[in-house]
Amino acid sequence: MGQTALTTQEAGRKPISALRGKIHPIVIYPFRQPAHYTDLEALYRLVARLDGDKAKYCRPVTVLDRKTHFAHKSDERFSQFRKSVVEKFSDVLDAWCVDTCQMWYGGLGAACERGQPGDVYWLIPGDFNYGSPIGQEVLSRLHDLPEIILELDQDLCIGEIATDHAHSKQLIDTYGTFALLYTWFPGEANEIRQFTERPRSEFFAIRHEFLRETLADRWFPYEQTVVMLLQAVLREKRISRFFVGNITDLPEEGETLSSALQQVERTEHVLKTLWRERHEQSLGWIETYRCLEAQSEQARRTAVTILQNALK
Amino acid sequence: MPSLNYHKPLRAINFVCLAPQAKVVSLVGDFNTWDAAAHPMKQMPDRSWLITMELKHGHHRYAFVVDGVLTLDPRAQGVTRNDKGERVSLVPVS
Numbered sequence: 001m002g003q004t005a006l007t008t009q010e011a012g013r014k015p016i017s018a019l020r021g022k023i024h025p026i027v028i029y030p031f032r033q034p035a036h037y038t039d040l041e042a043l044y045r046l047v048a049r050l051d052g053d054k055a056k057y058c059r060p061v062t063v064l065d066r067k068t069h070f071a072h073k074s075d076e077r078f079s080q081f082r083k084s085v086v087e088k089f090s091d092v093l094d095a096w097c098v099d100t101c102q103m104w105y106g107g108l109g110a111a112c113e114r115g116q117p118g119d120v121y122w123l124i125p126g127d128f129n130y131g132s133p134i135g136q137e138v139l140s141r142l143h144d145l146p147e148i149i150l151e152l153d154q155d156l157c158i159g160e161i162a163t164d165h166a167h168s169k170q171l172i173d174t175y176g177t178f179a180l181l182y183t184w185f186p187g188e189a190n191e192i193r194q195f196t197e198r199p200r201s202e203f204f205a206i207r208h209e210f211l212r213e214t215l216a217d218r219w220f221p222y223e224q225t226v227v228m229l230l231q232a233v234l235r236e237k238r239i240s241r242f243f244v245g246n247i248t249d250l251p252e253e254g255e256t257l258s259s260a261l262q263q264v265e266r267t268e269h270v271l272k273t274l275w276r277e278r279h280e281q282s283l284g285w286i287e288t289y290r291c292l293e294a295q296s297e298q299a300r301r302t303a304v305t306i307l308q309n310a311l312k
Numbered sequence: 313m314p315s316l317n318y319h320k321p322l323r324a325i326n327f328v329c330l331a332p333q334a335k336v337v338s339l340v341g342d343f344n345t346w347d348a349a350a351h352p353m354k355q356m357p358d359r360s361w362l363i364t365m366e367l368k369h370g371h372h373r374y375a376f377v378v379d380g381v382l383t384l385d386p387r388a389q390g391v392t393r394n395d396k397g398e399r400v401s402l403v404p405v406s
Contacts, residue, residue, distance in 0.1 A: 141404075144371065144390075144404050147370075147371060148371050148390070148392070148402065151370050151371050152371055152373065152392060152402075154392065194391070194399060195391055238392070238393065239392070239393075240391065240392035240402065241390055241391045241392075242389060242390035242402060242404075243389045243390060
């Protein structure tokens with residue numbers, strides 16, 4: 001079993017237009033296989049259309065965690081869906097992954113190896129309710145993300161989903177992510193907020209050149225969108241945000257207080273590490289770091305209190 | 313515009329700006345080279361400002377110029393920057 005065995009079918013790849021690059025769709029297969037296939041069937045109807053449009057799109061890639069594969073190895077429905085749908089319309093990247101962000105890393109990296117300057121990589125999370133009427137609407141808009149990059153010469157396009165103000169993801173971003181971003185990277189946080197209220201969005205498209213730079217940096221096993229947004233601002237990349245609709249996570253992905261706290265803690269860890277990497281060559285950085293760390297702890301504790309009260 | 317789009321149909325898009333106190337409002341964007349004099353908007357009885365534009369398939373950057381000030385459309389589907397680095401709105405035309 002190859003750890004990252006890409007079932008390659010690159011025969012469909014054609015010379016890239018001198019005017020525009022091609023779009024590489026990368027589907028992140030749900031870590032936990034949903035009980036029903038309605039959402040995945042809707043998603044792969046889109047993937048089938050993309051696979052059929054070879055002038056515009058490269059062969060889609062599906063990243064499938066080996067743990068997911070082995071957990072359902074004896075499940076006939078799963079095997080059948082994988083064989084007759086997933087493998088039919090995409091190349092499957094089987095990989096052992098620590099987390100979803102590592103699935104992103106594997107998928108984006110594999111696609112980037114096939115791509116070239118001018119191409120665009122379009123990440124499509126698999127664990128959303130695409131089968132619902134609202135989900136179908138979202139699916140019909142997602143293609144805008146890579147198209148915006150190609151048409152308007154952008155480097156990163158974030159897809160924003162609308163959620164209720166009381167939705168756990170919104171609460172985490174408002175009181176956790178942004179509070180911590182403003183602590184560690186205040187100028188950049190301000191810039192990011194001018195574009196999006198959801199800096200941890202899983203919907204995005206990224207230009208080849210910027211992806212190559214990002215892949216060369218440290219890849220964090222979580223909150224990678226925040227890191228990419230920060231890198232985009234720090235490197236003065238062209239950022240866009242596009243509204244893709246109202247959508248909710250599948251019920252299995254509902255936030256508990258524990259998972260909300262974990263997300264805040266992870267964000268803090270990523271931002272601290274990133275800050276150190278950027279400043280550890282500067283004289284006296286440790287004093288500034290300790291000061292920021294104290295402020296960060298206050299921000300995190302406040303976020304925890306708010307989330308504890310809000311997510312009751 | 314790129315010649316690639318020459319065969320794409322035009323579609324009428326309504327742009328509405330809610331600026332009841334404004335004296336002059338116009339629409340600027342990639343489609344009129346950001347010329348504030350090119351597409352003045354008309355004030356409606358409810359005091360909102362309206363213009364209908366025929367745009368080609370694709371994504372267009374735009375903004376309102378409200379009494380001389382470049383203003384984002386709060387109801388736009390997206391946000392980006394224009395070539396001057398100013399934040400502007402995005403509209404998809406399909």
